[in-house]
Amino acid sequence: MKLYVSQRAPNPRRVQMFIAEKEITGIESVLVDINAHEHRSAAFRERNPLARIPVLELDDGRMLSETRAICTYLEGLYPAPNLMGATSEERAFIEMADRRVEWYLMLPLANAIRHQHPGLALLEQPQFPDYGASQQAKGLDTAAWLDRLLLAQPWVAGDRFTVADITAFCTLEFARLLKLRPADAGLHALQAWRDRVAQRPSAAA
Numbered sequence: 001m002k003l004y005v006s007q008r009a010p011n012p013r014r015v016q017m018f019i020a021e022k023e024i025t026g027i028e029s030v031l032v033d034i035n036a037h038e039h040r041s042a043a044f045r046e047r048n049p050l051a052r053i054p055v056l057e058l059d060d061g062r063m064l065s066e067t068r069a070i071c072t073y074l075e076g077l078y079p080a081p082n083l084m085g086a087t088s089e090e091r092a093f094i095e096m097a098d099r100r101v102e103w104y105l106m107l108p109l110a111n112a113i114r115h116q117h118p119g120l121a122l123l124e125q126p127q128f129p130d131y132g133a134s135q136q137a138k139g140l141d142t143a144a145w146l147d148r149l150l151l152a153q154p155w156v157a158g159d160r161f162t163v164a165d166i167t168a169f170c171t172l173e174f175a176r177l178l179k180l181r182p183a184d185a186g187l188h189a190l191q192a193w194r195d196r197v198a199q200r201p202s203a204a205a
Contacts, residue, residue: 001027002057003070004047006034010106010174011067012054013205017166018071020202022078027056035122068098071163083163097157097164104142106171112136113177136178140185147187155193161200169197 003019005012019027032038032053040051048055048065056064056073064070075084085091114124115132146156146168156164172182172194183191197203 001059002030003027004030004032004044004053004055004057006032006039006053008174009034009053010110010170011052013170013173014067014166015054015056015070015074016205017170017202018074018083018163020205021083021161021166021200022074022081024074024078068102083161083166085162094157094162094164097162098167100142101146101156101164101167101171105139105146106167106174108135108139108142109171109175109178109180112139113174117177119177139175140180143182143185143187143190147182147190150189150193161197165193165197166202169194169203 003012003015005016016029032044034053038044039048039053045051047057047063050065052065054065054067054070056070058064064073072084075082085094112132112135114120115127115135116129121127149156153159155161156168172180172190181191182188182194
């Protein structure tokens with residue numbers, strides 16, 4: 001299989017970290033230069049007509065896109081260590097946690113970066129800085145909620161490390177482009193959690 005990724009983007013990193021947690025080998029990483037708009041080329045659109053990354057090219061030639069779908073596929077092929085839930089009940093609650101992080105933390109902070117950071121101007125035209133600022137405020141509200149949650153439990157979805165922690169960690173690492181550090185905003189539980197995750201070997205993926 002081949003995994004099409006890009007540097008520094010959070011969604012490809014989520015899949016790469018997921019693969020690293022499971023210690024999956026044999027998947028070739030193919031770097032796509034999004035700053036050069038390679039993801040918008042005709043060749044890449046044959047892999048994903050929506051020009052989005054990551055994309056997993058399966059052994060039979062089919063293309064699987066969307067981060068959550070790729071992780072679900074890999075979880076089925078490599079069920080241990082379990083990252084998405086062992087029972088239907090656990091899967092539902094882990095997915096709830098992951099979706100909350102994805103929609104209410106990752107999406108607004110990504111929009112904040114895309115519309116405020118000068119380095120993203122090549123990818124986001126036009127940029128709307130006021131919109132980016134408003135999205136940053138929404139993302140910080142969710143970060144405050146997550147900080148409170150992590151005062152009550154060790155991991156984002158409960159008592160063990162899951163895909164929801166991967167999504168949250170990759171989001172916070174991407175948000176460093178906003179110079180966002182949880183402790184600087186008084187979010188000390190979130191900072192402590194981030195620092196714990198950063199010690200995992202998969203964090204280097």
